[in-house]
Amino acid sequence: MKFRSIRFRLSAFMLAAVAIPLLLSMTITFLVTKQSLREQTTGENERLIFQGAANLENYLQSVNKASIAVYKDPHFLTNLTRIPNDYRAAAELYTSLDTIRNTVPGIVSVYMHSYEAGQSTLVTGSAPKRGQREHSYTEDVPYRSNALYIEASHPVHLYGFSSPGPAYGKDAKVFTLHRSIQNIPSPRRLADLSIDVSLDTVRSICGELYQGGSEQLYLLDATGVVIYSSNETLIGQKLENPDLISGINGEQKQGYFEADEAMHVYRKLNAELSGWTLVKQIPYETLYARATRLTEINAGITGAALSVAIIGTLLISIRITQPIRQLLRYMEKIQAGQLDVDIQVTSRDEIGMVFRRFRRMMDTVNNLILREYRLELANKTNQLKALQAQINPHFLYNTLQSIGTLALQHEVPRIYSLLSSLSRIMRYSMKESTLVHLKDEAEHIRMYLDLQKERFDDQFDVIFDWEPGVLEEQVPKMILQPIVENYFKHGMDARLGRTLLRISGTRPAPGRLRLMIENTGLSIPHDRLEQLRSLLSCKPDAAVPEELAAPDESVGLRNVLLRVRLHSGEAGRMDITNIEPHGVRVILDIKTEERE
Structure with missing residues (x-):
């Protein structure tokens, strides 16, 4: 009976279903990873060894070239026969050997024996050593047919000279390049040259x-x-x-x-x-360290999976009916009208999926009910705000008209003109449209400047310069006023006297509109100018860094740039520069529709 139970059969099936694939996967993964590592490591090390061998060959070639430099000296072979009696020839030979020693890094000493003169010379970092000898200290070196032989690493020695020797350490090891010097093209051997090279470079x-x-x-x-x-x-x-x-x-x-x-x-x-x-x-x-490590990880995963499978099987077999009964109790409460039942989900099996789907369904029903209620409430609120929006501007316009009429009655036409400009500015700013013709935007900024003239009568002049046809282009609304307003907030200074504000519009290319606002007021400090440029280079949907956040003018300029980019995409740009001797130039590039 025990072996026929659902729990035993389910446990056996789960163990087989989990263990067999994992063991096969672990074995195949190990073999494939092992082969892959073998090929990868072999290829990488072949390239590495190739590069190392090339570097060694280059170094040996440089030592070899240094050894044959004696043939480039036209007096070297002649000096071999003139020593030791000719001190000038001996000095020139020492200079040539010392040049060889200093040509390539790592050369410890240079030894030469002249068969013509019967003299040996050793050049090291200290004073050179010379001695009369009948035979060379390296006479038994097995030279090759090309008169070159490289002796394997050995302790540094003095070639038969007494100490002190090379200041390189008596226990240091070097390899030696031996070359016989011949009277080319004659094969006669004139001298032996030995160059001791330290192992530091190698x-x-x-x-x-x-x-x-x-x-x-x-x-x-x-x-x-x-x-x-x-x-x-x-x-x-x-x-x-x-x-x-x-x-x-x-x-x-x-x-x-x-x-x-x-x-x-x-x-x-x-x-x-x-x-x-x-x-x-x-x-x-x-x-194969990585392959072994991967196998150990897979073995741990296999053991954990088997443990989870056993525990999961036992839990499923014991608790398979309990969640179903709990779900029935929830259904009874909902049927009784209790729609806000807190449905708790603990399992992650199919029954748990049923619980979650049921809870989502109840959440959707409750959300639909709440949405309908909130929508109705929002509609009523919007209706109220719309009525207020209609009443308040209407009241304000009537009030301004009454004050203007009173100004005319008292024969003060300037006040009436200013009130009319203010009224038209307010009407323009409250328009619901986001795109306007440039002529409307230009008229709006003209009225704004008319009001500012009343405040700063003799402190600035205004020049409008519009290329023919540009006033018919459509642009985002309210893009000129924030820029001009910054001039009055930060650029105007009575110490500069009468300043100039110039607003112009051109078409630099088909489908492009360029608006330029220049003033001869105060320039922007260099640090603040760089901060403004960094702020304007941020993406529209990106959070503004804390160190860039700031003053009011940067907020207004960024809002202008955002509106331009909503209209022109990434083609919309804003550039801010200082002009000499003082003043600021702001350029807006806007994409427009191409016209015939």
């Missing part, structure tokens, strides 16, 4: 190619001696790793192979120059 190049602690790097010569290694104790020793040596001894110049539980990526340098090989060893533990 160490800096190779240090960028591996991760310390997890990866190994080897720079080997053709005999397997370590030129440089991430393990400093191996430098100068022959590498005892037959698998690695056999892996790089093939004919391929670059490639990779697997040995010693690691991936090896290698690149061979120019065989004619050094014959070195750069090898990077990446342990499997490092190579």
Whole structure:
């Protein structure tokens, strides 16, 4: 009976349905990730090793070029036969060798033995050393056919000279470039040249190619001696790793192979120059670390999923009927007329979906009832506001007309003119339309300036300059007054005397209208001007930064720009500049309909 229960069957099915796909997914993910990491790491390291090998070849080539610089000196070969008796020749040879030492960074010392004169010379950072010898200290160096040989890393020595030697440290290691100097085209060997190069440059190049602690790097010569290694104790020793040596001894110049539980990526340098090989060893533990980590995460997810499946199955089997009974109790309350029942949802299964859908349905019903009630209330409020809007302006216009009539009766026509201008300004500002003809906007600003003339009689002059036809273009309403108003608030100063306000309109291109408002009042301070420009560059729907928020003129200008952009889109622009010697220029660019 126990094995036939719904709880047992449901638990077994849920475990199988969850465990089998997760285990398969975890295995496939591990294999695919492992292969992907292998290909990705191999490709990345091949490119990295290629770049490192190229840098090493460039450095060795620079040392090689420094060694053959002696052939460019027309007196060098002649001076080899004139020393040691000719002190001038000895000085010139020292200068040539010291030039080689200073040509390339990292050169520790330069040694030369002249067979013609039987003299050896060592140039270091200190005073040069010379000595008469029958044989060269490097006579046993196995030179190649091209008279060039690079000796593997070894401790720095003095080439048979007594101390003090190179000020580089007696325990330091260097590699040496040996070259025989011949009387070209004759194969006769005139001298031997040896250049000791520190491993600092090689160490800096190779240090960028591996991760310390997890990866190994080897720079080997053709005999397997370590030129440089991430393990400093191996430098100068022959590498005892037959698998690695056999892996790089093939004919391929670059490639990779697997040995010693690691991936090896290698690149061979120019065989004619050094014959070195750069090898990077990446342990499997490092190579597949991400794949192993991903597998551990998947295993944890699998265990958690199985635990959740077991607990969920038990909860479903025990509580499957309880939510249904609770839903029936809610229905009974709603049926009794209690529409604001608080429907609690705890489960997330199909029954929980039924609960949520039922609660949404009741919320929708309640919202519809509330919406109808609020809509009716809003309609009544709007009707009341509309009546007030009709009454208040009507009363104000009648009052202004009465005052104007009284002014005419007392023979004060100027007061009547000003009241008429004020009345027309108010009528214009209360129009419901958002777009007007430019001539209406121009008439509005003319009446506004007429009122300002009454306040500032002799302090400013006004010039209107309209290109033919522009007054028929449609523009957003109330875009000129806020700009002109800023002139009276912030630009007018009695110390400047009589200033000029110029308002003009032109068509810079078909479908474009440019309005320019200039004044010769006070200029805007530089910091405030930059702040205004930053504010106007903000997007219309973006929040204004706290440091840009501000004074009234910026609010008015931003509102003008917003109205222009509502009409012209991103094509609408506002530009503010100072003019010399003082004054401000504001330019509005507005998109209009193209006309024939």
